[in-house]
Amino acid sequence: MIIYSIGLGIPFILSVVLIEKMKGIFDSIKKNYDKIKKVSGIILIFMGIYVIFF
Numbered sequence: 001m002i003i004y005s006i007g008l009g010i011p012f013i014l015s016v017v018l019i020e021k022m023k024g025i026f027d028s029i030k031k032n033y034d035k036i037k038k039v040s041g042i043i044l045i046f047m048g049i050y051v052i053f054f
Contacts, residue, residue, distance in 0.1 A: 029036065
C-alpha cells in the first residue's frame with residue numbers, strides 16, 4: 001500500500017515543481033500577450049491565404 005501511495009503521489013509532486021518553474025515563462029507571456037496575439041493573427045491570415053490559393 002505504501003508503494004501504491006508513493007506512485008500515486010509522485011506525479012502530483014512533479015507537477016507542482018514544474019508549475020513553479022514555469023511561472024516565469026507564464027509571466028513573460030502575459031507581459032508580451034498583445035505582441036503574441038498580433039503575430040499569431042498574422043500567421044493565421046497567411047496560412048488561410050496559402051490554403052485557399054495553393
